[in-house]
Amino acid sequence: MSRHMAGQAPKTRGSRRVNLVEVSATKLMPIIAARVGGCVSLGQGVPSFATPPHIVDAVSRTLREDPASGKYSLQPGMPALRKAIASVLDREKGLRYSPESEIAVTVGAMEALLCAILAFVDRGDEVILPAPCYASHIEQVQLAEGVPVFASLRRADWSLDAEAVRRAITPRTKAIVLCSPGNPTGTVFDEADMAAVCELAMAHDLLVISDETYDYVTYGRPMPTSPATYPGMRERSVVINSFSKKYALTGWRVGYMAAAEPLMADLLKIHDASAICAPTPAQHAALAALSGPQDVVDDMRQALERRRDLCCRRLDELRDYFDYVAPGGAFYIMARYKFSDAPSMEVATRLIEEARVITIPGGSFGPGGEGHLRLSFGGEESEIEEAFARIGRWVKAKA
Ligand SMILES: Cc1ncc(COP(=O)(O)O)c(C=O)c1O
Structure with missing residues (x-):
């Protein structure tokens, strides 16, 4: 029996269709983080820039x-x-x-x-x-x-x-x-x-x-x-x-x-x-x-490139714990974790609860994603720095 069917009257039961879908982990992780409080985010794919x-x-x-x-x-x-x-x-x-x-x-x-x-x-x-x-x-x-x-x-x-x-x-x-x-x-x-x-x-x-x-x-x-x-x-x-x-x-x-x-x-x-x-x-x-002027796009792209380089540098410093393929575009990195065999949902949840960092479990992106965390570098450099400092302390304390 699906999670929607239990205890629901037949007429208000979710459709077969709705029972086939889940709210994506990208939306779920910030909800868990809001409950925990005090988190920094490498989670949702939203660049930090304000509308020009x-x-x-x-x-x-x-x-x-x-x-x-x-x-x-x-x-x-x-x-x-x-x-x-x-x-x-x-x-x-x-x-x-x-x-x-x-x-x-x-x-x-x-x-x-x-x-x-x-x-x-x-x-x-x-x-x-x-x-x-x-x-x-x-x-x-x-x-x-x-x-x-x-x-x-x-x-x-x-x-x-x-x-x-x-x-x-x-x-x-x-x-x-x-x-x-x-x-x-x-x-x-x-x-x-x-x-x-x-x-x-x-x-x-x-x-x-x-x-x-x-x-x-x-x-x-x-x-x-x-x-x-x-x-x-x-x-x-x-x-x-x-x-x-x-x-x-x-x-x-x-x-x-x-x-x-x-x-x-x-x-x-x-x-x-x-x-x-x-x-x-x-x-x-x-x-x-x-x-309007397109230099705003160039400026944002350049800022994202700096953030990508920062993210890659910080992952390189944690090479005992993660490996990754440097992204050629967008603002995401799939970081494969080497410090645990646990499912990515569990690792991402523990990162929120114990290190106060939001990442997205790789398993939510289909096969091949399990064993990874998706890191978004849409945030400000200071937030990325803080997130990696917290991740670094957490993985080293675990090892
Ligand atoms: C690959 C991809 N397609 C589509 C979307 C949704 O874009 P929009 O905000 O235009 O609906 C996203 C948002 O993260 C995305 O990553």
């Missing part, structure tokens, strides 16, 4: 001057914003999408991902997730009553293993979710591996859902190529992106999806049924972000 002032000013002005800014927008989003997104996709990735019929603004990348899964995955359909992967990719497939099928990333460097993806394909496979740079590994997929997976998608007539949330934050390498740019892929891709991290807009809840018109027609049905439209003030924020 020019974005706040533009939205405040618009809210004061334009009464329409407090109302619903058109269902796929404000035309000016869709146009701005179309030109970014063209300029940065060489992707041509019609702003009128192939781009929709969503409530963060999260809603776009859910639209893609609910629009194309039926009960029992299999969705391939290169893993470790973003926990919500798993939960969303389960919410649709689909079956997540994990294709392990290569353990040596968390790179995309096209052979593992090929082995995971069955007649029930419907889609592959790709995310580069990845959460929780920070891997930027190799062009050749990505091309090989796209070939598989074409050969087996699969949809590719490309989560490009972290495309702007790579270290010493170019923005990864979108799978939708490979020959023959446009018609079978849903490209998803977010304004959350790139422009320090996590709380505003705005992202987008781009897909060929027949796919978009289905995506928009889910968007309409779930959200009507993305929040209009947040859409104005996204428009101000795209039309």
Whole structure:
């Protein structure tokens, strides 16, 4: 009997669907930490930066001057914003999408991902997730009553293993979710591996859902190529992106999806049924972000690179206790702990209770993640320093 069913009257019992999903550990660990108190965080993936002032000013002005800014927008989003997104996709990735019929603004990348899964995955359909992967990719497939099928990333460097993806394909496979740079590994997929997976998608007539949330934050390498740019892929891709991290807009809840018109027609049905439209003030924020100065993004990327280097240095000092693969993008490191055989949930919980440091158990990111802790370096350098000082004292006291 599931945890929801015990003691509940039949009519208020959770659905079969809801019983298949869990609140992700990324959200759970800060709740445990709030109970314990006094914690510093390497947990949730939120960069410390405040929303840039020019974005706040533009939205405040618009809210004061334009009464329409407090109302619903058109269902796929404000035309000016869709146009701005179309030109970014063209300029940065060489992707041509019609702003009128192939781009929709969503409530963060999260809603776009859910639209893609609910629009194309039926009960029992299999969705391939290169893993470790973003926990919500798993939960969303389960919410649709689909079956997540994990294709392990290569353990040596968390790179995309096209052979593992090929082995995971069955007649029930419907889609592959790709995310580069990845959460929780920070891997930027190799062009050749990505091309090989796209070939598989074409050969087996699969949809590719490309989560490009972290495309702007790579270290010493170019923005990864979108799978939708490979020959023959446009018609079978849903490209998803977010304004959350790139422009320090996590709380505003705005992202987008781009897909060929027949796919978009289905995506928009889910968007309409779930959200009507993305929040209009947040859409104005996204428009101000795209039309304003981009040096704010460069500054944040540089700060994240310094934090990555700091995190790697501190992990190197603890090499007797952890090893890791240096991330090529995003702001996460999967640190493999060598000091315990306990499950990652137990280790992460003890770190909160005994060392007052929040990390995310690697096991929550699918197979391959167990035995690791995901460390986010979105926080200020002082917080990262303090977290490592506490972890260092804790592991040494245990040893
Ligand atoms: C890989 C990935 N996709 C999507 C999201 C959600 O982004 P948004 O805030 O735009 O919904 C996150 C947030 O952490 C993420 O890590």
